[in-house]
Amino acid sequence: MEPVISLRGATAALGSRPVLRGIDLTVRRGEVVALLGANGSGKSTAVRSVIGRVPLTGGSVELFGTELKRFRSWARIGYVPQRTTAASGVPATVREVVAAGRLSRARLGRLSRADKAAVTRAIELVGLADRTGDAVGALSGGQHQRVLIARALAAEPELLIMDEPMAGVDLASQGILADTLRAQVAAGATVLLVLHELGPLEPLIDRAVVLRDGCVTHDGPPPKAVGQHALPGHDHVHPHAADEPLRTGLLT
Amino acid sequence: MEFLTEPFMQRALLAAVLVGITAPAVGIYLVQRRQALMGDGIGHVAMTGVGLGFLMSANPVWMATLVTVLGAVAMELIRMYGKTRGDIALALLFYGGMAGGVMLINLSPTGSNANLVSYLFGSLSTVSDEDITAISLLAAFAVLVTVGLRRQLFAISQDEEFARVTGLPVRTLNLLVAITAAVTVTVAMRVVGLLLVSALMVVPVAAAQQLTRSFRATFVLAVLIGTGVTLAGTITTYYQDVPPGATIVLLAIAVFIALTALAAPLARRRARAAETAPAAECAADGTARADDVRV
Numbered sequence: 001m002e003p004v005i006s007l008r009g010a011t012a013a014l015g016s017r018p019v020l021r022g023i024d025l026t027v028r029r030g031e032v033v034a035l036l037g038a039n040g041s042g043k044s045t046a047v048r049s050v051i052g053r054v055p056l057t058g059g060s061v062e063l064f065g066t067e068l069k070r071f072r073s074w075a076r077i078g079y080v081p082q083r084t085t086a087a088s089g090v091p092a093t094v095r096e097v098v099a100a101g102r103l104s105r106a107r108l109g110r111l112s113r114a115d116k117a118a119v120t121r122a123i124e125l126v127g128l129a130d131r132t133g134d135a136v137g138a139l140s141g142g143q144h145q146r147v148l149i150a151r152a153l154a155a156e157p158e159l160l161i162m163d164e165p166m167a168g169v170d171l172a173s174q175g176i177l178a179d180t181l182r183a184q185v186a187a188g189a190t191v192l193l194v195l196h197e198l199g200p201l202e203p204l205i206d207r208a209v210v211l212r213d214g215c216v217t218h219d220g221p222p223p224k225a226v227g228q229h230a231l232p233g234h235d236h237v238h239p240h241a242a243d244e245p246l247r248t249g250l251l252t
Numbered sequence: 253m254e255f256l257t258e259p260f261m262q263r264a265l266l267a268a269v270l271v272g273i274t275a276p277a278v279g280i281y282l283v284q285r286r287q288a289l290m291g292d293g294i295g296h297v298a299m300t301g302v303g304l305g306f307l308m309s310a311n312p313v314w315m316a317t318l319v320t321v322l323g324a325v326a327m328e329l330i331r332m333y334g335k336t337r338g339d340i341a342l343a344l345l346f347y348g349g350m351a352g353g354v355m356l357i358n359l360s361p362t363g364s365n366a367n368l369v370s371y372l373f374g375s376l377s378t379v380s381d382e383d384i385t386a387i388s389l390l391a392a393f394a395v396l397v398t399v400g401l402r403r404q405l406f407a408i409s410q411d412e413e414f415a416r417v418t419g420l421p422v423r424t425l426n427l428l429v430a431i432t433a434a435v436t437v438t439v440a441m442r443v444v445g446l447l448l449v450s451a452l453m454v455v456p457v458a459a460a461q462q463l464t465r466s467f468r469a470t471f472v473l474a475v476l477i478g479t480g481v482t483l484a485g486t487i488t489t490y491y492q493d494v495p496p497g498a499t500i501v502l503l504a505i506a507v508f509i510a511l512t513a514l515a516a517p518l519a520r521r522r523a524r525a526a527e528t529a530p531a532a533e534c535a536a537d538g539t540a541r542a543d544d545v546r547v
Contacts, residue, residue: 051416051417052416053413053416053417074417074418074419075418075419077417079414079417079418081411081413081414088284088285088286088409088410088411089283089284089285089286089288090280090283090284090409090467090470091464091465091466092406092410092466092467093467096406096466096467096468097410100403100406100407100410100411100414100415100418101414103403103415103418103420104418104419104420109400109401109402109403109404111403133465133466135465135466138465151414155418
């Protein structure tokens, strides 16, 4: 399968501290890959280097087979940054924020009827259709995260890159986010997620890449639950696990 | 309405309207990215331009535009690349600009501190035809940028990192905002003066957002408030011997206070409307549902 993201021998530093020490990461079309690791393991830096936000000191990045430096088809990528708590200084509605995500397709800033329909669809996908005219500042943390995901989906991307999409998100929103992501994957989207723990997204994930101190320590099926999560009495129920066969990228 | 027949008053009113439109139109993007005081710094730098204008006997408005644009670009570059010492570099630029202006105007044969005061605090009665031409052209540029590129500027001011990943030329757009802010400062300096320019960029926006929920409504209302207070202030100076800049800014602050007072009951009503959906109290039996806790 064609690699959508290809990171080879990537090294990066923040100041004088090496954060990535030569990592390889390949995401193929249609795959859902989770990037796991403790705080400071370099997972956020790895993702941000993929989209060119952190310059690499060595190695290479390719997106859709094109070297990052020459890559221009940004509309193919939907990016969900790690949620920032600070709202901006001026109120903005859900629709206004989501529409910003469509600019990668509407270069000149003029939204055609099709563009507007795509924005509406993205808002519906995350279940905020009744909040389009509300100020984002009035939303809960989970709803705010759904707005950021709708913004990424507005461009109808082929590749979704999400940095900790479940951090600080309430259970109801987690369920909606998992549903949204499942629909995207079913429609053929490729996904790279930074996660702190597998959580409710576990059944969707084909492959997990675990980082420790800027190096890849595991690249394969999602690691099995350990510790308390693996105890026999621990009822590991996911509401949607039944209708979604577990896919392991290595075996299919 | 007798003031409408006086040519100096016609010029003053035209300048006032242009300032009332452009200052909040640019200011909203500065407020959005929490750089509300940027306009103040640019105003300081503009003083060197005014001083240079007097020294070289050039039109101070154009000279100030040139120097201010260079200063604003320098500020933006410091913001982009400067790390920990960024604010020190900005302080040097601001106060250097101010001191430079005072020095240059004293060195020039025609300039005096009285001239400088008219730029610091605004002096509508001395606005010349030449000034009006310059102000109109500069205001047209500012409106073109702030309205024509509103979606792009909204995106970069809302979330710069995301805007980069959508492929927007963020660096270029940031510089464009800085240049437009600089241009607006010089548009406004004859009306409200360099020391109060920033107020007209920020206060109408702050007043508008007491009532609004969307960026679009904030933009429109801020421009309406800006135009309203500059016109009202200018007309006041025709009847009363008061400084225009101070009158306009005090009016804007009065509008801010009035709208804030008005907004409090409005917000309460909205909050009540939002609360009607779930019951205000917990259910008596307190049983947990299956999806309450997921592990």
